[in-house]
Amino acid sequence: MQQRDITLLMLIVLLTAIAVWVVWPGNPGVHVQLGPIRLDRDIRVHRGLDLQGGVQVVLEADMPEGQVVDSGAMAAAKAIVENRVNSLGVTEPLVQLAGSNRIVVELPGISDPELAIDTLRETGLLEFIDAGNTFLPPGTVVRTSFTQSGEYGIETPTPFPTSTPTPLVTDTPTPTASPTISPTEVLSPTVPPEVEATPTPEVRIFHTVITGQHLQAAQIGQDEYGRPEIHFQLTDEGSAIFAQHTAANVGSYLAIALDGEVISSPRIQNAITEGSGRITGGFSIDEARSLVIQLRYGALPVPLKVIQNRTVGPTLGQDSVAKSTRAGVIGVIVVLLFMLVYYRLHGVVADFALLLYGLVTFALFKLIPVTLTLPGVAGFLFSVGTAVDANILIFERMKEELRQGRSFASAIRAGFDRAWTSIRDSNSSTLITCIILYWFGSNFGASMVKGFAVTLFLGVFVSMFTAILVTRTMIRVLYAVGGEELTDSSWLIGL
Amino acid sequence: MTDIVGHRRWSFLLSALVIAAGLVAIGISYARFGSPLRLSIDFTGGALMELAFEQRVQPGEVRQAFVARGYGDTVVQTTLDEKTVLIRSKELKEGERAEIEAELRERIGPLTELRFDQVGPTVGREVTRSATLAIAAAAIVIMAFIIFAWRKVPHALRYGVCATVATLHDVLVTMGIFAILGLLLGWEADSLFLTAMLTVTGYSVQDTIVVLDRIRENIPKRRGEPYAQVVNRSLLETVHRSLATQLNAIFILVAILFFGGATIRQFIATLLVGLITGTYSSIFTAAPLLVVWENGDIGRFFRRLLGRSHARA
Numbered sequence: 001m002q003q004r005d006i007t008l009l010m011l012i013v014l015l016t017a018i019a020v021w022v023v024w025p026g027n028p029g030v031h032v033q034l035g036p037i038r039l040d041r042d043i044r045v046h047r048g049l050d051l052q053g054g055v056q057v058v059l060e061a062d063m064p065e066g067q068v069v070d071s072g073a074m075a076a077a078k079a080i081v082e083n084r085v086n087s088l089g090v091t092e093p094l095v096q097l098a099g100s101n102r103i104v105v106e107l108p109g110i111s112d113p114e115l116a117i118d119t120l121r122e123t124g125l126l127e128f129i130d131a132g133n134t135f136l137p138p139g140t141v142v143r144t145s146f147t148q149s150g151e152y153g154i155e156t157p158t159p160f161p162t163s164t165p166t167p168l169v170t171d172t173p174t175p176t177a178s179p180t181i182s183p184t185e186v187l188s189p190t191v192p193p194e195v196e197a198t199p200t201p202e203v204r205i206f207h208t209v210i211t212g213q214h215l216q217a218a219q220i221g222q223d224e225y226g227r228p229e230i231h232f233q234l235t236d237e238g239s240a241i242f243a244q245h246t247a248a249n250v251g252s253y254l255a256i257a258l259d260g261e262v263i264s265s266p267r268i269q270n271a272i273t274e275g276s277g278r279i280t281g282g283f284s285i286d287e288a289r290s291l292v293i294q295l296r297y298g299a300l301p302v303p304l305k306v307i308q309n310r311t312v313g314p315t316l317g318q319d320s321v322a323k324s325t326r327a328g329v330i331g332v333i334v335v336l337l338f339m340l341v342y343y344r345l346h347g348v349v350a351d352f353a354l355l356l357y358g359l360v361t362f363a364l365f366k367l368i369p370v371t372l373t374l375p376g377v378a379g380f381l382f383s384v385g386t387a388v389d390a391n392i393l394i395f396e397r398m399k400e401e402l403r404q405g406r407s408f409a410s411a412i413r414a415g416f417d418r419a420w421t422s423i424r425d426s427n428s429s430t431l432i433t434c435i436i437l438y439w440f441g442s443n444f445g446a447s448m449v450k451g452f453a454v455t456l457f458l459g460v461f462v463s464m465f466t467a468i469l470v471t472r473t474m475i476r477v478l479y480a481v482g483g484e485e486l487t488d489s490s491w492l493i494g495l
Numbered sequence: 496m497t498d499i500v501g502h503r504r505w506s507f508l509l510s511a512l513v514i515a516a517g518l519v520a521i522g523i524s525y526a527r528f529g530s531p532l533r534l535s536i537d538f539t540g541g542a543l544m545e546l547a548f549e550q551r552v553q554p555g556e557v558r559q560a561f562v563a564r565g566y567g568d569t570v571v572q573t574t575l576d577e578k579t580v581l582i583r584s585k586e587l588k589e590g591e592r593a594e595i596e597a598e599l600r601e602r603i604g605p606l607t608e609l610r611f612d613q614v615g616p617t618v619g620r621e622v623t624r625s626a627t628l629a630i631a632a633a634a635i636v637i638m639a640f641i642i643f644a645w646r647k648v649p650h651a652l653r654y655g656v657c658a659t660v661a662t663l664h665d666v667l668v669t670m671g672i673f674a675i676l677g678l679l680l681g682w683e684a685d686s687l688f689l690t691a692m693l694t695v696t697g698y699s700v701q702d703t704i705v706v707l708d709r710i711r712e713n714i715p716k717r718r719g720e721p722y723a724q725v726v727n728r729s730l731l732e733t734v735h736r737s738l739a740t741q742l743n744a745i746f747i748l749v750a751i752l753f754f755g756g757a758t759i760r761q762f763i764a765t766l767l768v769g770l771i772t773g774t775y776s777s778i779f780t781a782a783p784l785l786v787v788w789e790n791g792d793i794g795r796f797f798r799r800l801l802g803r804s805h806a807r808a
Contacts (some may be wrong), residue, residue, distance in 0.1 A: 049678060050758070058618070149526045307615035316545075316609045321755035331750030332694075343740065374759050375687060378751060381693075382766065385744035386698070389736075393705070396736045422708045425644050426701040432640065433633050433697030437690060440629045449690050455695070 005480070008473040015355055022363035046092070047108075048373035048451055051321050053314030053330035054090075054108035057117055059304040061101040069101045073301045080101050081304075083297040084120050099443055103304070113311050115286055120306050123259050124294030126212035127152075130245070131253040131265065131473050138281060140262040146208035147260065153209065153241050154248075209245050209254065211299075211411050216240025218295040220288050221278060229280040232295070239275025247271035256281075258291065320374050328381045332358070335388060343395055349474045350391040357387050357466040361459055370458065376451035383459025390427075390467030393419040408479050416472050423467065432461070500727040510664060510780060517671010519760035524674050532670065535685035536583065536612060538626070544582040545609040546596070551577040552603055559583075560595050560602075579609070586613060595630035603645035616709075626689045630666070633693055634659055637700050641707070648711050653788050659705045661781035665699045666692060668772045672765065673765060687762040695769025698792040702737060709733050710782070720790045726782050741774045751771075 021027070022043055029042040045189050051057055059081070061069040074097060082095040094106035110116050136142065145151040214235050221231045234242055246254070246268050252348075256264040256279055264281040274337055283291065336354065339347040361380065365372060398415035406414065434457035441450030499506075521531040528534065536543050546557075554571035561569040561584050569584035587595070592611065600606055614622075642655035669692060676682045709729040717725050748767045752760060787793060 006803075037716075306613075307618050309611065309613040311608065311611040312609060313609045316758070320758060323754060323756040324751065324759075326745075327751040328752035330754055331747035334746040334750065338743060338746065356680065374756065375690060375762060378755075378759055378763060378766075381751060382694075382744065382745050384702075385747040386740065386742045389740040391800065392736050396733075396739075400732070416752045418712070422705050425702040425708060429637050429700040429704060430697040432636050433693045435635070436629050436633050437693050440625055440689070441686075445624060449686050452690050452694075 002476075005473055005476050008291075008469070009477055012356070012470055012473060015360065017358070019359035019363040022366055023359055026311040027366075041367075044369075045366055046369045046371045047317075047321075048371045048376065048448070049106055049108055049310070049317075050312050050374045050448060051310050051317045051372060051377075052108050053317040054106065054110055054490065055105065055113040055116070055309070055311045056106045057120075057306050057310075058098065058308035059105065060307045062303040062305040064103075069302055071100065074101060074103075076301050079471060080297050080300055081105065081120050084293050087293045087296065088116055088119065090116075094109050102307075109314065112286070115290060117306060117309070119290040119293055121306060122294060123300045123303055124212065124297075125259055125299040126215065126295055127257045128209045128211075129257055130209055130249065131206060131255040133204045133252065135253055136255045136262045136265045138262050138264060141260055142255070142257055142262060143203060143205045143258065144208045144260070145205055146211055148205055151208065152211055154244050191438075206255070210234070210238050210241050212295055213298065214241070215295055216275075218292050220285075220292055223278075223280055227280065228283050228285045229278050230283075230288060230292060230295075231278050232276065234275035236275075239273070242275060243273040258294075309450060324374060324377045326380075328377070331381060332384060335385060339388065343392075345478070346398075346475070348397045349471055349478065350388065351394070352474065353391060353466050353470045354384065354388060356470055357463055358384055360466065361462045362463065364458055365455070370454050371446045371451060372455070373451035375448045376455040379452040379456040380459055383456055383463060386430075387459065387463030387466070390419075390423045390463055391471055393422055394467065394471060412472070412479065414473055416468065420468065423464060427464055430460050431457060497731065498727060499730050499778065500786050502724050503779070503786065506779035506783060510668075510776075514664070514667050514671060516673060517667060520671055520678055523678060527678075530673050532684040532688075533682060534623075535683035535688075536619065537685040538619050539624045540586060540616035541613050542582075542584050542587045542592075542614075543610075543612040544584075544592075545574070545579065545611075546582070546599070547579045547607045547609050548577065548603060550603075551607050552580060554580060556603060557599060560598050560754045564591060564595070582584055586615065622686065626686075629689070629693060630696070633696050634662065637662070637696070641700075641704065645707065645711060648714060650789075653785060653797035653807045654711075656708050657781045657784040657788070658700060658707060660784060661703050661776040662696055662699045664776045665695055665769060665772045665781050669695055669765060674767050682761055687759070688765060691762050691765035691769060694766060695773060698770060699732075699773035699776060702740075702773050703781045706733050706735065706777050706782055708729060710785070723786045726786050730778055730782050737774050737778065741770060744770055 027043045029044075031040055031041075032039050061074060061077070063069050078089055078095060078097050083092045085095050085105060085107065085473045088107065088110070090107045090110055092108055094104070096104045105120060107113070107116055113223070123146070127144055127146055129142065214237060216233045216235045216238070218230055218232045221229050223229045250268050250270055252268055253265050254268050255262050255448055256266075332354075336351045339350045339354070341347070343350060361383070364370070365380075394415050397419045398411050401411035401414045402408070433452045436458070437449055437453035441448075526532060530538075552573070554573060557580055558569055558571045561571075561582070569582060571580055571582050573579065573639045574581050583740075594604065596608065633777055638655045638659045641658050642651050645651040646653045648654065671680065673684065673688065677684070706729060709732055710726055713725050713729050713732075717728070720728075745767065748763055748770065751769065752763045755763065
């Protein structure tokens with residue numbers, strides 16, 4: 001037995017040990033610090049959406065006919081969506097650009113997919129608009145100067161027919177609870193009793209005073225009744241404009257609109273100079289949270305629409321994992337038995353190589369990491385079945401060489417050399433189709449297809465390696481150790 | 496030695512029969528659905544919902560909720576037990592999904608949403624286009640690869656072409672059988688079907704290459720032997736390995752088919768069919784085709800056909 005074989009054998013044992021450690025469930029991961037280098041990795045199985053439940057949406061830039069979206073705008077939109085996603089508190093979310101105008105978002109384990117999608121997708125443009133003497137009921141759709149022409153701030157007051165009441169409002173605030181704006185008090189839009197939301201006869205463009213870009217920060221708070229409200233602080237520029245406007249317009253309505261829809265319509269009671277305030281609007285806690293997330297990271301530069309939506313409930317996922325694992329185990333056991341019966345001693349070697357192959361591949365899944373989907377698991381199992389192929393090619397070739405009367409040493413060498421070209425060329429075709437599948441999957445957020453492509457690719461790759469290296473070394477060692485007894489027992493070596 | 500190549504007429508006949516049956520099914524599908532196979536929402540666009548109730552449900556009841564909102568084309572089926580329904584409809588507008596589920600909860604009883612897929616129509620069309628592209632690309636790339644790898648053998652082009660024809664044969668057989676099952680069992684082709692097809696393509700070529708590799712090796716070793724004999728010999732030498740490998744893969748797939756989750760059952764079944772035809776085509780299609788080409792059988796076949804009709808005329 002050559003020195004090289006012993007070294008390789010040692011390496012194989014080491015590899016096995018490492019693989020077992022990585023694959024062992026409950027692995028704590030690697031957290032080390034060597035001088036300037038810090039390694040902090042969790043080692044666990046990354047499960048795809050179909051295994052742990054969750055939602056995947058594909059968002060597309062909603063451009064008017066024929067317009068192409070700017071790549072800078074898409075990158076900015078992706079960053080904003082990513083920030084919003086991270087704030088949702090989902091573990092392991094995924095946000096990726098797909099193609100030139102799409103964003104794929106994956107939210108594993110989320111409980112309210114609809115609200116989450118809305119949070120991500122809505123543009124999130126907040127505006128404080130000067131409504132003059134008009135009370136705008138929440139839900140009114142308005143056109144504003146900012147969205148029309150980008151104008152905001154202090155405007156020279158244009159003569160509005162403030163004396164004649166517009167058809168929109170019945171201007172009778174109740175004495176007890178009128179919506180007010182004041183620095184300490186709440187912007188609470190208690191709705192005046194007689195309000196009818198009749199459509200405006202003329203299209204009025206409301207002047208935008210400040211927008212969401214003037215928000216320094218926003219948080220959730222509670223009003224005196226425990227209802228959710230939003231506290232905000234303005235930037236310096238925003239505070240200045242706000243102070244000037246509120247000072248000049250005491251008694252007017254300052255409506256708050258989100259994405260062109262009014263959410264609150266309080267009245268200015270006195271000048272606000274500290275640049276902070278609170279918004280209440282009958283929000284549920286979820287709605288408040290959603291709004292704060294949108295405010296915090298800014299409005300989307302380009303509107304997004306949902307073109308694809310896939311939701312998997314958690315129960316289906318868990319069920320699939322259990323069943324697939326069981327099926328996989330059964331299948332592999334049958335394969336191991338078959339190899340044992342058909343190839344006998346060589347079969348033992350093949351079985352060991354196969355088990356090592358499975359361990360190493362699965363360890364790679366945990367380390368890289370590769371997200372496992374259900375088809376991915378099927379791909380992995382399928383590649384176990386075909387990993388055996390390389391071993392079979394080698395053994396059949398060896399049998400032929402031995403039948404022709406070669407010595408063992410040369411039979412082993414010839415077997416491996418001749419089989420290698422076969423193994424290399426045949427597996428290459430599978431690798432090529434995996435690459436094509438991967439390309440297809442990435443363009444459509446079809447993570448199941450991608451998952452399958454990656455696991456199969458990895459599986460085929462590793463199988464080539466274990467077949468040649470591991471099997472060959474073990475057979476050489478076996479014959480070096482067994483020697484004469486083996487050459488006599490042709491049954492044992494499967495001739 | 497057994498003469499596989501000599502009996503190639505029978506293998507071609509068998510292939511022709513199976514493919515013909517498949518083509519009939521594809522034709523029927525075209526007539527009924529406008530596409531060669533029953534297509535899932537991945538390709539057509541629309542919405543797919545799977546709901547689990549706690550009691551038995553009548554599909555008609557569930558369908559009402561959709562029809563009332565204008566979705567007349569909705570199809571509702573029960574799956575597994577009578578308590579789970581699979582609903583397929585056109586794309587739902589925003590908020591309607593929640594509305595419908597609330598209404599069903601009220602009218603029928605508590606329910607859990609097992610899954611929900613919605614695909615916009617543009618996406619569906621794009622997926623179809625890319626799918627076709629992907630299959631075409633795979634076929635071309637693989638053919639080029641084989642021609643390159645066999646460049647030192649005389650007539651390298653033949654090997655590439657015959658391997659590709661064998662692969663196309665497998666694609667047709669698998670599609671045909673899937674079309675039949677689509678008509679009989681309502682199976683729908685989705686992205687996973689495409690994945691299975693591409694995997695079958697890759698695997699079929701892999702298997703064919705092993706045979707071609709042996710032929711490549713035997714040709715210089717057996718100068719003087721007629722081509723047909725060399726090919727036949729190569730086939731017999733590799734058949735053990737082909738069958739052994741296939742058996743192992745079949746073990747795994749059958750295990751998953753019976754014991755695995757229901758969601759990938761169609762995927763696994765497609766893989767299984769593809770696997771079997773893949774091995775079959777390497778032995779009984781690709782290799783005999785090489786012989787046919789070498790011997791000029793096709794020309795002779797047509798000449799004889801024309802000759803007979805001439806004689807009758």
